[in-house]
Amino acid sequence: MPQTNFVDYEKFFDCVHCGLCLSFCPTYVELGTEMDSPRGRIATMRSLHEGKFPLDAEVVRHLDLCLGCRACETACPSGVHYGELIESARSFIEEQYRRPLLDRLKRWTIDKVFPNPLGVRVFASMLKLGSALGLSRLARSDKLPQQLRSWFSMVPERGSVSSATLLEHYPAIGEKRYTVAVLSGCVMPALFGATNEATVKVLRHNGCEVVVPKAQGCCGALLLHNGNKPDGLARARQTIDVFNGLNVDALIINAAGCGAMMKEYGELFKDDPVYREKAQRVAAKVKDVTEFLGGIPLIPPSREVKKSVTYHDACHLAHGQNVRSQPRALLRAIPGLQIMELQESDWCCGSAGTYNLTEPAMARRLLDKKMANIEATEAELVVMGNPGCLMQIRAGLQQRGLSIKAVHTVDLLAEAYEG
Ligand code: SF4
Ligand code: SF4
Incomplete structure (x- = not known):
């Protein structure tokens, strides 16, 4: 079986198999199986890397079930970079493994809809329509099967979806103390527009002049988490190009998944001679909005x-x-x-x-x-x-x-x- 090379091989050896992460892993606690634990998944990925395991349905199933929540990283005393390992393995799976048709269709739809502003707007319109028709009430109907109720539960109650496009520039309220850029995101403007506006308001009340570059789009996080590396990297490069030239104190993010990914841009582009330095510069500025506000003298x-x-x-x-x-x-x-x-x-x-x-x-x-x-x-x-x-x-x-x-x-x- 050929050896594969989807991540730096040495990273597997950070894991010393102590098992301290096991009781912090939601899938291990639910299922109780070693293959669905962080330690078991690291061993599986290493065997895949060494070419000792075939990339078959069973292996893919155990890796798919990982949430990528990184609770194991918090628990690990050995500093295992689990997030990096699982994301590399996911992109390897998407390149090398042929999923069943329905599974492919579902993943293709997710990849096409969510990072795409038009796709998210259509999705948001469907949710709003469902919400206006009161379909969310069906989530509580005892007469419907559980699967249908769980789909209807995704339809928000009236008024809980808000769309808003931010302006490109907002002055500080009161004395100006900082200049910050805001990532408005791909999902946020269509589904959580009011939260984007709230982010700007809170920053302005804390003396921030806020810039929101028009040319920005998806940061690549959703695609990279799903193993779609080529498209994810393309989105990340576009985001780096938009924010790299700005003279700001911080790049503010209000979506945790985007912030976590953008802080890793430096690592992601470490072998890219064109983007390495730009990626490090942008990553160094990234701050979650609560992290930024928690780090300044709050008004x-x-x-x-x-x-x-x-x-x-x-x-x-x-x-x-x-x-x-x-x-x-x-x-x-x-x-x-x-x-x-x-x-x-x-x-x-x-x-x-x-x-x-x-x-x-x-x-x-x-x-x-x-x-x-x-x-x-x-x-x-x-x-x-x-x-x-x-x-x-x-x-x-x-x-x-x-x-x-x-x-x-x-x-x-x-x-x-x-x-
Ligand atoms: S990932 Fe960390 S905590 Fe879990 S078994 Fe390996 S070394 Fe121990
Ligand atoms: S990322 Fe979360 S689900 Fe996956 S192995 Fe770690 S703790 Fe378990």
Whole structure:
């Protein structure tokens, strides 16, 4: 069997097989099988790399079931770069393995729709139509099979999808302290336009002049997570070209999955003589919006928000970027807010990019767990920093008929600044 070469071989040897990551891996905890644990998957990828395992349906199944949540990286004392290993393996699978027809069709659709502004707009229009027709109510109908109810649960309740295109420039409110650029993203303008606007408002209230380059598009994260390396790299190069020349203090991201990927642009292009330096420069400026606000002297919001909230750690924020304390500190800065602790707050909700579309059964199991923990807090709002988690958790809340609302951290902050 030929040896393959999809990642630096030495990286497999960081794993010393201690197993300390096992109890932090959602799929291992759910299934209890070594092949669905981080240690087992690393051994599988190494065997693939060495040509000792064939790339067959069973191997692909175990690697597909990985959420890419990177909880194992947080737990690993040996510094294993698991995210890099699994993403390289995924691109190897997509290049070398022929999936069944339906599976190919589903992945092709995801690859074509989500990074494409027109595709996302069409998707958003369909969701809005479904929402206007009240289809979200069907998610709670006992008469429908579970699979159908779970599809209808993805249709948002009226008013929870907002589209907005940001302007190219916003002046600071009050004395100017920083100049920042904002990634408006591919999904955010069509589905979470109000959150993009809230991001700009909160930055401006903190003395930021905000620039939003028109030429930007998808950062490549969704494609790279799905193993579509050629298209993902092309999108990443375009993003680097847009932001590289800007004289800004930071490049602000409000979607955790995009931020985690853009911070890795330097590593991604380390062998590319044309993009290596540009990629490192852009990556060094990337900051999640809560990370940036948590790192500057905050101009505190003055309006009371009399609500009880709990905070869910998005995997790509907590495990991918180690941003945990800053969003909580920002919530504590909001007058009147009551904060309740969420059990297993950094446990994946099952969204994981497009995992809830490609692996709905496991995604549902993890969502059930997350819902039980959220409900136990008795909070009115659940707050988070990633659009994928927002969609998944809103669907879970809707399907259970819970009155708890899911919002982005900046939505709540903007309310505390502007009402
Ligand atoms: S990935 Fe890290 S924690 Fe898990 S078995 Fe390997 S060395 Fe141990
Ligand atoms: S990324 Fe998440 S699901 Fe995958 S092996 Fe690590 S902990 Fe488990």
